[in-house]
Amino acid sequence: MHKIAIYNNKGGVGKSTIAVHLADALRRIDLKVLLVDLDSQNDCSLFLGLKEEPENTFFNLIDYRYPANLSECVTEVRENLDLLTNRNYELIEKDLHRATRIDNFLDKALKDAAKTYDYLIIDCSPSRSIINSAILFYVDSIIVPTQLEVASIRGFSDIYNYLNDLEIDTAKIKLVVPNMFDARTKESQDNLKELESIFEEDILTEPINRRTKITEASKAGETIFEYDTDTQLEQFYNLVERVVKLG
Template sequence: MSDTAKIAVSNQKGGVGKTTVAINVAGALNQRGHDVLFVDLDPQGNATEGLGLEAEYEAQPPTLFDALTDHEEREDVDSLIVSHEEMDVLPSNIDMTSVEPELTMAMRGRERLTQVLDALDADYDVIIIDCPPYLGNLTDNALLAAGNVLIPALAESTSKRALEILFDQMEVLEAEYDTQIRDLGLVANRVETTNEADAMLTWFDEVFTDIPVWEVRKRVTLQRAFSAGCSLFEVEEECDMTAVFLTIAEDLERQFGSMEMSA
């Protein structure tokens, strides 16, 4: 798994469309020929639902919860992976709502996802990790396991404080674990034509000068794709945002120069 590109999609501020971005970035990477594993680390299971895997969220053990909390179950993590038409999925489960205190008490509790991914037998070009909409042990696990973060944010003033908090936490993890967490880019999501949005898009461009800033406009088709259990690339109606997500995928390929095409 050493050559696998791993990307945590994170913003602890709720309501930014983080899961929709994660699913469609994964769909775009699949569209460009990559083998993708999607890890739903959010106890709410929004991505699991958004990929049409509601039954997996209610599944009996063993689940992702067990893989994160039990080293013996971790070795069988491949058996937990579910095939989707666009990607493989390591789904969330209702038991994940109890995982935060378990990880707090566990030895190396913020490195459990790293251990789970290291135990995979299957090879993937890229692993997308959908984080919970809050900071905690699960998000720390994702950031440390991936070493890379893609940040969805709304084009509104409240995003400034949320981004500051996220970057502060990344700095804490980098110092504590002597590692580096790379910012891959910011996705300005659900953008509408307002003065506030225009001002925030300008602010994003001024502040994030070293990373790409992509603009995803608010589109009904994105919600329809989510309801259909897939990304934009599997719905019949056309949407101009498919080009944006393909651009994101292309930019990620450039940043991961060693990401090998599987098709």
Template sequence: MKKIAVLNNKGGVGKSTVAVQISHGLSMLGFKVILVDLDGQNDSSLFLGISEKDYNKTFFDLIDKRNDVKLEDCIINARESLDLLPNSHIEEINAEFYRESRIDLILNEKLQGLENLGYDFVVVDCGPQRTRINDSVLCYVDNIVMPVQVEAAAVRACGSIYEYLSDLRLSPDKISLIIPNMYDQRTRDAKENLEFLREFFKDEDNIVTNPINRRVKITEAGKMGKTVFEYDEESAQQFFEVLERLVKKVG
């Protein structure tokens, strides 16, 4: 079972959008996938057309010591071969994780049943910034996919992921793909920032993918609770190219 975090310390880079497209795309390639939504805004759930009225139990119930809840009770089906583990009370989850002495073990304990349920991939949508939840996710996963908005501030800040991993004493080899996102190929600034991104990671075994172009239809799809594979063929093709790289990297 491959475990992937979609993470960037900066908000607004399209992280949840990428997490949803990767998850649905992998399921369409024949893999059984679960998307674990640990972003407090619940965007992954919403982009799949799933809201709070569609579930009763969440990841929070798994760590709430007042409840005796099974992992299966918190999982809902989102698409064929794609399930979702939603969240609630994200600040309380983060506070609870601060009380844990072994942050490197907590997710292995809480999610240990996933492999027995037959999943090929676990994709975790992380919130922005450094949190105790994200600490635990980085200890849990084998691979990190980092979307980076192709604009100056985001590109120049992307190296902070190495500092984060170093602080947790984790290997930088966990970084599997960098996805340039929201790319506007019409502007010189975007082209320069893309080139800077490729140059920055040039020694990292070609981990920078082709960019995902800025398209209104990607935003529209999310607002309608659909993925690009259900809404826009051109956008879907871009993500399939990313998926091909991802499967080769983590396979």
């Protein structure tokens, strides 16, 4: 099972959109995927059209008093795609502060996932937090979506500093995804060139264009694959191909 964090310490870069679309695309090639929503905004549920909050969420999985099994906490949202939502985000943080170690916390909490899933994708909050620290220790790969604006690009140093502070190898950052690219603007073009000067081709993916249809799909609780099959989807498929090559 390959474990992936979708992380950036800056909000508004499309993390949840990337996480949901990556999960949906992987399950479409007959891979079993668990999407774990550990973003305090809980956008994955919205983007996948989950109408009712599940009875059991991530907190029930780690509740030291009455822990639930993973199978009791996940919700099947599509064929081959399960979602593990979160609730009581502050209580999850408190449990982590109580833990003796955070570097293996999720290994224990999600120990049963490898029996069922090919990929486990975690949507993270845009912050330094004890929850994110536990996630970054746990995963095999980090994918960083970034908006093509100066502030987002400058923020990369903070991500690398965060990993260094945790003594996590920065080589865990496997892919950087330029998101919401608008080829009509000089700013997008210039900032894409800036990213190309920073990152090697094996890390930087092709940009994903800014499309109104993607926003509409998310509001409708669908992925773009479901909402508008006429939209050019090559960029998402290219991302999926890059992810599969990671192993």
